[in-house]
Amino acid sequence: EDQVTQSPEALRLQEGESSSLNCSYTVSGLRGLFWYRQDPGKGPEFLFTLYSAGEEKEKERLKATLTKKESFLHITAPKPEDSATYLCAVHSGGYQKVTFGIGTKLQVIP
Amino acid sequence: DAGVTQSPTHLIKTRGQHVTLRCSPISGHKSVSWYQQVLGQGPQFIFQYYEKEERGRGNFPDRFSARQFPNYSSELNVNALLLGDSALYLCASSLVPGTGHEKLFFGSGTQLSVL
Numbered sequence: 595e596d597q598v599t600q601s602p603e604a605l606r607l608q609e610g611e612s613s614s615l616n617c618s619y620t621v622s623g624l625r626g627l628f629w630y631r632q633d634p635g636k637g638p639e640f641l642f643t644l645y646s647a648g649e650e651k652e653k654e655r656l657k658a659t660l661t662k663k664e665s666f667l668h669i670t671a672p673k674p675e676d677s678a679t680y681l682c683a684v685h686s687g688g689y690q691k692v693t694f695g696i697g698t699k700l701q702v703i704p
Numbered sequence: 705d706a707g708v709t710q711s712p713t714h715l716i717k718t719r720g721q722h723v724t725l726r727c728s729p730i731s732g733h734k735s736v737s738w739y740q741q742v743l744g745q746g747p748q749f750i751f752q753y754y755e756k757e758e759r760g761r762g763n764f765p766d767r768f769s770a771r772q773f774p775n776y777s778s779e780l781n782v783n784a785l786l787l788g789d790s791a792l793y794l795c796a797s798s799l800v801p802g803t804g805h806e807k808l809f810f811g812s813g814t815q816l817s818v819l
Contacts, residue, residue, distance in 0.1 A: 628807065637708070637794050637810030638747065645773050681746055692808065694746030
């Protein structure tokens with residue numbers, strides 16, 4: 595069974611203080627690793643898809659990287675509007691069963 | 705363009721009742737998936753429908769059922785509600801499932817409270 599573990603569960607940063615979120619995974623044949631952002635009371639919003647070890651993707655202050663066992667979401671010089679829960683998910687099945695982690699709740703303080 | 709729309713946004717039911725949740729995918733998307741998100745947890749896969757056929761089912765009891773209509777909209781039905789069914793129910797659509805390349809577009813969800 596696919597497993598996704600995210601750490602830390604919660605992270606509090608000062609504005610401008612860079613950090614990284616971790617996602618470790620166990621799957622039988624990775625077809626895609628996803629990062630989503632979720633604001634309170636909303637559905638997850640797609641950020642990135644990574645397919646193979648060594649791949650990196652960037653969007654504004656966010657950069658996602660992938661190894662064979664884990665993915666990192668690096669946040670550079672975060673702003674208060676980056677406060678949200680960041681979810682990691684993996685897709686390994688022939689159909690669209692995506693397994694999510696519990697997320698990292700990020701709070702950026704001005 | 706309209707995103708994924710779900711109705712109702714909030715719902716309060718009592719134990720033992722039945723509930724129907726509705727979802728309209730993004731225009732052109734033929735795949736709809738349903739997820740349950742309990743407070744403080746990540747979304748958990750319930751069903752996936754593609755071209756009106758069930759293509760995947762998560763580890764949920766038979767009280768949960770779903771269907772997809774010819775216009776690709778979908779309904780999630782839950783019978784004999786339990787207190788533990790209280791959660792945010794998310795619908796997600798995508799173009800073509802199963803390739804690993806698709807990204808899911810989520811609606812804002814239906815918040816179900818079972819009393």
